[in-house]
Amino acid sequence: MTLDPLPIGASQPLREAWQLGNSGRLPRHVAIIMDGNGRWAQRRGESRSAGHQAGADSVRAVTRTARRLGLQALTLYAFSEQNWSRPQDEVQSLLRLLVQYLASELSEMRRSDIRLRALGNLARLPAPVRMALDATLQATQGHCSMTLSLALSYGGREEILHAARHLAQQVADGTLDVAEIDEARLQRALWTADLPSPDLIIRTSGEQRLSNFLLWQSAYAELYFTPVDWPDFRDDAFAQALVDFTTRQRRFGGIEPK
Numbered sequence: 001m002t003l004d005p006l007p008i009g010a011s012q013p014l015r016e017a018w019q020l021g022n023s024g025r026l027p028r029h030v031a032i033i034m035d036g037n038g039r040w041a042q043r044r045g046e047s048r049s050a051g052h053q054a055g056a057d058s059v060r061a062v063t064r065t066a067r068r069l070g071l072q073a074l075t076l077y078a079f080s081e082q083n084w085s086r087p088q089d090e091v092q093s094l095l096r097l098l099v100q101y102l103a104s105e106l107s108e109m110r111r112s113d114i115r116l117r118a119l120g121n122l123a124r125l126p127a128p129v130r131m132a133l134d135a136t137l138q139a140t141q142g143h144c145s146m147t148l149s150l151a152l153s154y155g156g157r158e159e160i161l162h163a164a165r166h167l168a169q170q171v172a173d174g175t176l177d178v179a180e181i182d183e184a185r186l187q188r189a190l191w192t193a194d195l196p197s198p199d200l201i202i203r204t205s206g207e208q209r210l211s212n213f214l215l216w217q218s219a220y221a222e223l224y225f226t227p228v229d230w231p232d233f234r235d236d237a238f239a240q241a242l243v244d245f246t247t248r249q250r251r252f253g254g255i256e257p258k
């Protein structure tokens with residue numbers, strides 16, 4: 001792979017990640033649990049929504065870097081199915097930020113040939129949000145240098161349940177035989193159908209759990225936890241996580257590293 005050169009003055013971790021990218025050693029698909037916006041804001045005496053706002057800038061920075069380093073897929077956990085239980089005003093401010101983000105990033109997605117996808121129970125999003133999302137999904141459909149997936153109103157259990165119901169319906173309709181249900185078919189019934197499984201899952205803010213993220217897909221993902229809160233997670237922290245990934249030995253149940 002030949003990556004475009006980094007800007008002059010790029011930091012040491014970024015340059016190291018760039019070299020690894022050029023030799024094809026970086027993960028293909030990175031998924032991130034973007035956590036810690038609220039605590040970041042609280043520490044500064046600011047509102048939780050100020051934390052989410054700063055988090056949106058990290059989304060921009062990390063997406064740009066992922067593209068620059070040649071990743072094929074970046075999946076960001078932006079809003080969980082369980083996050084609907086937060087106070088109304090926080091949910092509203094997150095949805096508002098999402099719409100702003102979609103409007104402000106379309107030109108960058110065009111310039112960088114990034115395709116946007118959305119995973120989750122999207123029917124639960126309010127109509128105007130859904131419309132803004134659909135418009136961006138459509139506008140970026142033909143792009144293929146990197147797939148950026150936003151997990152919105154997403155839950156891993158809900159996703160598996162949805163797939164199970166979908167397959168059960170086909171069996172009930174007589175269009176699918178129970179014996180035909182295998183891993184590949186279940187995988188295709190998930191919201192991530194056309195994405196490779198994540199090679200690396202990063203969680204910020206010091207929490208060490210998946211919180212209902214990509215439960216099926218994470219079976220053999222490498223996990224990386226960092227104490228850095230999401231609004232502070234920028235190029236260097238991201239590059240460090242990618243470099244760390246290259247030191248892991250993946251065996252997939254066998255005895256030889258793969």
Ligand code: IPE
Pocket residue numbers: 034035036037038039040078079080083094205230
């Ligand atoms: C992550 O930050 C953003 C979302 C879950 C939407 P949090 O809002 O969970 O921040 P903390 O965990 O309360 O610090």
Ligand code: IPE
Pocket residue numbers: 033034035036077078079080083207209211
């Ligand atoms: C996970 O973070 C969801 C997102 C990052 C969107 P939470 O902050 O909701 O997770 P818990 O509640 O700490 O497990």
Ligand code: MG
Pocket residue numbers: 035036037
């Ligand atoms: Mg949190």
